[in-house]
Amino acid sequence: MQIDARGASDTNIAEETDVTGTTIHNRIEQLEEKGIITGYNPEIDYEQAGYPMQVLFICSTDLSRRSEMAEKALEVRGVVNVREMLSGEENLHIEVVAESTSEIEESTDQLDELGLRIVSSNILAEEHIQPWNHFHQEFAGEDADAPEEIGSSEE
Template sequence: MAKLDNVDRGILHELQLDARNRSAQQIADKVDVSASTVRNRIEQLEATGVIEGYHPKIDYETANLPLQVLFVCTAPPTERTEMVDKILDVRGVVDVRETLTGRRNLYVEAVGTGTSDTARITDALHEVGLTIESSAILRQRRVQPFNHFFYTDPYDSEQDTEEE
């Protein structure tokens, strides 16, 4: 687990707001360090796996995939990880989330153009061995950046904000 200081937290927050259009200098101005520090910190955050990647937000309806479906599924806990890899290979599946619960432990989001896609994806999920507990057509998804990076860690006796 990486130990983040306020500079790292500020950089992560700024990247979540709009990574594509934020320059190192703009981020540096917000977190009160140099642009080179921001670049170095981003490199470190990527190397340690804190930042896993940069992904576009896609409007599937505009991309001619107007049907978004959320499947709530149950997978045997001992097989869940292997099943996720198979689920991600199903055409139309765009997101799989695992939970720690015994039942209803996989949330699978899929997109398509109509009911034939939904039926195909449903069949594929059954073939993998999942039990579909429920499904719902999604209307809208809203995501916001986590904005609580600036907490005071009671176990952190020093606040490291020096430039590198």
């Protein structure tokens, strides 16, 4: 599922894991109910979609208001990602996509109006994402015969 959530059917996963499709379906449902699987999001090539400008704003806000400000930042035009940092001065990282520099300026003004202090901004050239393969035995190099427990804290 981490490699291709859209193309991973219960049947395909069952064939790879030697478990029934019903068991796979029930396990996925349990993971969703427990909040372990929180969604299925597409990877978007923003440049291909007509948004060639991608900017990462490093912002600062009071730690006590960080989550509130993150939610508000999501409402700003062009914001596609907000990361809350655990501590420190630069505690909100906000990714904005736009068609032009004037739209980036508009987003900058809106972030400023929220009361965020923009410490720095960087134009993103490329982003490389991969799933964390710990859950997939073949990629993690674990023994394929070892039982896998979801939510186990043993390492």
